[in-house]
Amino acid sequence: MLRIERSREPVPVSQAERGYHTEVVTAGMRRTQPDWSWNGPRVPETKRPFRGLAAGRDGRIWVQLWTEARPVVNEDHNPDDPRSQPVSWESPVRYDAFEPDGTYLGALAAPDGFLASPAVPIFDGEHVWAVSQDEFDVQRVVRYRIVVGGG
Incomplete structure (x- = not known):
């Protein structure tokens, strides 16, 4: 069994x-x-x-963190639809990365358009494959190069 601990300020x-x-x-x-x-x-x-955990194909451990959300205006809001909201709240996608032995590698801030769900990203060494969504809401699978750093 592996136990990993990392101190972090609570996200408001x-x-x-x-x-x-x-x-x-x-x-x-x-x-x-x-x-x-x-x-x-x-x-x-x-x-x-x-927010979640993912195991990389190389054994690394990826911890998806909660981040502070911001309001985003829903440009497609339909006031006649009771399920349509004028504003939604979005949180930037961020991960902490750990080696298989628990050594902390650093933080990974995903680029705009990177979707952590509903399809779980596939982490493998220096790359991650994930669904990305562009400004027209078109989704595609994209391979990103991983650059871990910061804190």
Whole structure:
């Protein structure tokens, strides 16, 4: 068994982002139960330490981190569609990389358009294959060269 620990400041969830998530859940529930009201715990003020894990084909460990989200205007918003939101919240994609023995290699900030889901990126040595989306929302598989660094 391998145990890896790394100290990191918690990533805050702004009041506006918490409100957005509460509104989205409430609107979704009210589509099936019109009198539904939020009765669960509040949306947390910080995000979980990590978003996901991926094992590289070379044995490296890739930890997808939560990052601070920013509001993005939905240019395709349709006010007549109750599922359409005028604004969404997007978080930049970032990973911490570790050697198979747990040695920290550094941080990887993915370029714009890099999608970490729904298809999981494939990490292998100096490259990662991932789905990328351009400004026209066209998706394609792209091979990126990995440059790890920073912190």
